[in-house]
Amino acid sequence: MSFGRDCVLDLFDDLDNGVALPIEDGQLHYFPNALDESEADALMMQCITDLPWRQDHIRIAGKSIPIPRLQCWLGSSDAHYSYSNIALRPQPWPEFLLRVKTRVETLCAHSFNSALANYYRDGADSVDWHSDDERELGQDPVIASLSLGTSRVFELKHRYKKRLPTLKTSLGHGSVLIMQGGTQQYWRHRIAKVQGLQEARVNLTFRRILRNTVAG
Ligand SMILES: O=C(O)CCC(=O)C(=O)O
Numbered sequence: 001m002s003f004g005r006d007c008v009l010d011l012f013d014d015l016d017n018g019v020a021l022p023i024e025d026g027q028l029h030y031f032p033n034a035l036d037e038s039e040a041d042a043l044m045m046q047c048i049t050d051l052p053w054r055q056d057h058i059r060i061a062g063k064s065i066p067i068p069r070l071q072c073w074l075g076s077s078d079a080h081y082s083y084s085n086i087a088l089r090p091q092p093w094p095e096f097l098l099r100v101k102t103r104v105e106t107l108c109a110h111s112f113n114s115a116l117a118n119y120y121r122d123g124a125d126s127v128d129w130h131s132d133d134e135r136e137l138g139q140d141p142v143i144a145s146l147s148l149g150t151s152r153v154f155e156l157k158h159r160y161k162k163r164l165p166t167l168k169t170s171l172g173h174g175s176v177l178i179m180q181g182g183t184q185q186y187w188r189h190r191i192a193k194v195q196g197l198q199e200a201r202v203n204l205t206f207r208r209i210l211r212n213t214v215a216g
């Protein structure tokens with residue numbers, strides 16, 4: 001792997017079994033074909049039509065700004081979650097997602113009680129630099145990120161070791177990226193905007209909420 005200022009993570013070999021992506025102070029594992037193409041196509045359509053998407057807002061300098069994507073929070077009734085002052089009350093798991101959750105749990109050997117779903121309608125939608133380090137997730141959470149639809153570049157930047165390059169990897173249709181170890185504590189991640197991109201993407205990050213935190 002070459003280290004420029006930006007660094008593209010190399011993927012090689014054994015793609016069905018997944019690959020460990022080299023990263024300091026964290027652990028990433030990528031399964032490019034966690035779902036086959038037809039399953040991923042059907043799931044993408046079902047997510048777009050059936051999930052209760054909402055347009056949330058954040059307050060910046062006293063102004064209410066719409067976040068550049070639609071989202072919804074799914075999970076068991078006590079899995080309350082909040083970030084950036086957005087309080088998310090869990091929507092019940094639709095049956096079709098419970099089956100996917102079980103598949104992802106088997107892949108990760110880890111159980112989840114919630115998922116944040118993001119709908120990037122086109123390249124103008126994005127998520128800015130952040131870590132999933134809210135206290136409800138506990139220390140060193142395991143987070144499994146399932147991607148559907150058009151590929152988007154997932155970037156990671158170390159919070160403290162500024163000498164490390166920004167890591168970039170493309171998350172494809174039907175893939176699962178597992179983030180664990182210190183990935184949330186030491187790294188931030190984002191999906192940047194892509195000019196001119198018309199195609200949509202849905203991402204589900206499966207998580208385990210440890211504490212009952214009623215947000216708001
Ligand atoms: O869309 C993605 O791949 C990342 C989403 C994300 O970082 C999040 O929901 O916290």
Ligand SMILES: [Mn+2]
Nearest residue numbers: 130131132189
């Ligand atoms: Mn995140």
